[in-house]
Amino acid sequence: MAIDSKAKALLAQGRDVVNFGAGEPDFDTPENIRDAGIKAINHGHTRYTAVGGIEALKSAICERIYADTGVQYTNEEILVSVGAKHSLYNATMALINPQDGVLLPVPYWVTYPEQITLAEGTVEYVPIAPSHEGELRVDDLAAAVTSRSKGLILNSPSNPSGAVIRPSVLEDIARFVIDHDLWVISDEIYNRLIYDDAVHASIAKFDGMKDRTILINGVSKSYAMTGWRIGYAAGPKHIIKAMSSLQSQSTSNPSTISQYAALEALTGPQEAVTVMQREFDRRRRYIVGRLNTMPKLSVATPQGAFYVWVNMEGWVGETIRGRLVQNADDLALAWLELADVAVVPGSGFGMPNYFRMSYATSMERIETGLDRMAALLEEAR
Template sequence: MLSKRLDKISPSCTIGISSKVKEMKKSGVDVINLSIGEPDFNVPREAIECGIKSLNENCTKYDLVPGITILREEICKKLLLENNCKYSIDEIVLASGAKDAITNTLLAVTDPGDEILIPKPYWVSYWEMTKLVNATPVAIETNKNNDFKLTADLLRKYITDKTKLLILNNPSNPTGSVYTKEELSEIVNVCLEKNIYILADEIYERICYNNEFVSVASLGNNVKDITITVNGFAKSAAMTGLRLGYTASNKKIAQGMSSIQGHLVSHPSLTAQYIGYGALKYCKEDIDNMVKTYKKRRDLITSRLNKMKYVDYIYPNGAFYVFIDLSQVAKKYKYNKSFSIEFCDEFLSKYKVAIVPGQAFGIDEYVRISYACSENEFIEGLNRLEEFILKIMDNCN
């Protein structure tokens, strides 16, 4: 009697692992959690004060569907100053998290049967979200030698007359790869030529270590017109549980998303919106300090990986993940269906460390580690990973 839609989708792997870790900790098991993409910082104090002030002033009634005016104005300022993208407030739609913003986008621009191009490795929910709106996900096989980044030539090979939209995640989850302006320009030129929308998921854009982040929509007014930029507050301002994201797009798409959201959600929590406003207006220094910490951790975790045998990795220039190549280990490890899932399950069970199997991102011989946690935790986690790998390889020699 349930919807056939449920037969098409799989539960979120990362949320599943997180739930399992919480259950283990509740049972008294000491677990190192390197799986979740959640900052270990708190929401900046000045941002919280804006939320408290809104509650004290009884800002708790229904408001505008696309979001409160002062927050959309602040987002427009941020996009202009930081991303060189000029938007008006009627082109901004606030959503209950970046996930909700992506879903609104897919509902607004796709029809059943449309093909959505998703470069591998991809964030776990893109694939399932596409199926939920009855569109067809098409995986693009990218190359490790290019840090798994999409190229214009590769993109052309996957375009058909059913292609409607390309999802481009920059910086990437899970690889941490960051596109250059030249790389993006070549990709968007193909999309312009073929009349394909671009969903530019830029949720990690503030966490970029080479100071070269380029927003897709900044590459020209014609590019901006076909681009739906998705961003939010979870990663940059540690507002994961407050569920606040947004889109920037042309007015027609924004109106469509607002209409959809008006029926499904109305608008995101007002308290979250006022906190987000405070984060943008008053907390740039707090955000910059978080990024400095992530960069320090990136340097520490990669230096440790460089000393480990049988592993390789994609050097992350953004976000707070390392995508680790365990293909040498996979050749020796005895598994039934999925190397990465069974490897991660055994690692969690025997070594009490949670990491994410690469299968969740479409590539089975990899695992993802998050360093949005204390240095002691991820270094101890890597020590245990090395011990597990050496045991596997020694048993095979």
């Protein structure tokens, strides 16, 4: 947050800051989806809907999940909410009681531990062994599980690392979950942004897992609809009912207009998703290649999402223009103040010697930002 605040202040001063912090696609929402929103307004779809969303959208969500994962849901097992973050909050509050332990792989998206804390649960951090290259494995979980453990949060593809858990490994995790009688909240918001030979699978597809999994997704990332605020959860009826009761007393239904736009996103032409995925892939290859040529930085090639997760441990103890670098926060501040480049330090994700960069920005800006970063590091060699 401190880096973000500083970046915004510099931008307000007229500085040309290249921002690699964006957690949203830089594409416009596809025209057919925008038109559906306008049509909804013109047709008078501007009143309350049922708390959990319109039935047509729920049906479309069921079809989309089945197409993507092979898991079959009914409308009664779906809750539409105000973005995937809202879906995650509803699930956490419905499942976690005070002092319940929740296994959380590291690195993690910054909101997960805060939501667990809001539910008065206990965060049980799960470091991923370096040899696993960002992919959660059963032995990581076995080293962290306790008698208080009630749930596990999965995020594949991962924010911030872009790692994708292979189906065979996910099946092993499913057996571990059943053996330890755990719930799973599976955040699959980046499931359609996959590269190379990576395969997305949902843990809900494995035997015995649908009844103990809350699958979270939405339209924000795949359809460039971050501002429309539509996410959804799929899970057992009694949990979805509890989540709906909570939502009823907090936000009520998500935007009616946005629901109709999301319906078009899920049921209309899908070419825009492919176009975005291909462009993200092009940027991904370029940014990884450039970063791995910079002194004392290393990055594994991400297989999903639109982030790279960069190891900067080689710079710990070094000095850049008289500034001592002790962690990624220090390096990020140096890049921001001395080179007008904003990256996100890994301290917020549980790993202070890493930083996250988003390639959800134009190739031109990526090139400019990387040139500036490289120049400052070369100066300090």
